[in-house]
Amino acid sequence: MYFWPMEQGFTHSIKHFNELSATELYEIIRLRNEVFVVEQNCVFQDADNKDQDCYHLMLRQNDALVAYTRLVPKGVSYPDDMSIGRVVSSPAARRTGAGRAVMELSIEACYRLWGQAPIKIGAQLYLKRFYESLGFVQSSDVYDEDGIDHIEMIKA
Numbered sequence: 001m002y003f004w005p006m007e008q009g010f011t012h013s014i015k016h017f018n019e020l021s022a023t024e025l026y027e028i029i030r031l032r033n034e035v036f037v038v039e040q041n042c043v044f045q046d047a048d049n050k051d052q053d054c055y056h057l058m059l060r061q062n063d064a065l066v067a068y069t070r071l072v073p074k075g076v077s078y079p080d081d082m083s084i085g086r087v088v089s090s091p092a093a094r095r096t097g098a099g100r101a102v103m104e105l106s107i108e109a110c111y112r113l114w115g116q117a118p119i120k121i122g123a124q125l126y127l128k129r130f131y132e133s134l135g136f137v138q139s140s141d142v143y144d145e146d147g148i149d150h151i152e153m154i155k156a
Helices: 022-039 098-114 125-132
Strands: 002-005 010-016 055-061 064-072 082-089 119-124 143-145 148-155
Touching: 010 098, 022 055, 022 064, 022 082, 055 098, 064 098, 082 098, 098 125, 119 125, 125 148
Parallel strands: 082 119
Antiparallel strands: 002 010, 010 055, 055 064, 064 082, 119 148, 143 148
């Protein structure tokens, strides 16, 4: 587990699934449901049996979970690449830098966990410019995932 204070008043921790407390797991599921199911009105199977193989990066501000990512080892989502998935920030934390902070920390964490190698993501199309600003480039055509346009992107 890692834990560092950050300039914007954020703190973060990274835990493997087996290290998560019941409270942390509940907070993660609640945030993912708040944004992916309710806000984006998307019915999908969030419990996809990948969480157990992953690390989970939780970004907090004043002890509240404000952003989260799932750090996915090679072979779980993509056969040849590690990945960052379930990228989510709380509606209350938008425009605070939480999204950029959680992604920068996630990229760094992937490299620390699994070495300097490509990171592949499935990005919602409307966030393409945001991910490009972090060094990702589009690597697929647009595809529909659960009624939302997505593209694959890779950071080499």
